Amino acid sequence: MLLKKIAAILFGLMFLSFVVVQYNDPDPVIWMIIYGAAALLCFLSAAGKAPAPLLWVAAVLFAVGGIYMWPERFEGVSIGGGDIKNIEEARESLGLFLATLIFAGLALSGNYKSRRTSTQTQHQKTK
Numbered sequence: 001m002l003l004k005k006i007a008a009i010l011f012g013l014m015f016l017s018f019v020v021v022q023y024n025d026p027d028p029v030i031w032m033i034i035y036g037a038a039a040l041l042c043f044l045s046a047a048g049k050a051p052a053p054l055l056w057v058a059a060v061l062f063a064v065g066g067i068y069m070w071p072e073r074f075e076g077v078s079i080g081g082g083d084i085k086n087i088e089e090a091r092e093s094l095g096l097f098l099a100t101l102i103f104a105g106l107a108l109s110g111n112y113k114s115r116r117t118s119t120q121t122q123h124q125k126t127k
Contacts, residue, residue: 004045004046004106004109004110005046006046007105007106008042008043008045008046008106009042009043009046011042011102011106012039012040012042012043012046013039015035015036015038015039015042015099016035016036016039018031018035018038018039018095019031019032019035019036019039022035025088026088031092034065034096035095035099037058038058038062038099038102038103041054041055041058041103041106042102042106045106045110050106050110051110052107052108052110053107055103055104055106055107055110056103056104056107058099058103059099059100059101059103059104059107060100062096062097062099062100062103063096063097063100065096066093066094066096066097066100067093069089069092069093069096070089070090070093071085071086071087071089071090071093072086072089073086074086074090075087075090076090077090077091077094
């Protein structure tokens, strides 16, 4: 549980850093809100206030967003390697997919704890 809390806080701080670097994006407000919401979910998870179903819904929404934002042609994420529009869309997609994986991991770790506690309680009742 402590490891999950530490990981969730670190992920929340990472997403906050993503918010900070969006100021020079062509559409900064949208991405600041998206990454701010991701940070908030991570911090809520660290505090035990984000139920697994909420994290799963967020994971699905971010995955759908990642698919939607995927560039017409993937040209990497480094400036100078191709069309800037494709590079920007690739970065945005990968950020959304990263959030998807983090939310799924946080949801699974929460569910694992619940199942383990429930199984231990049932095992103790049968003794």
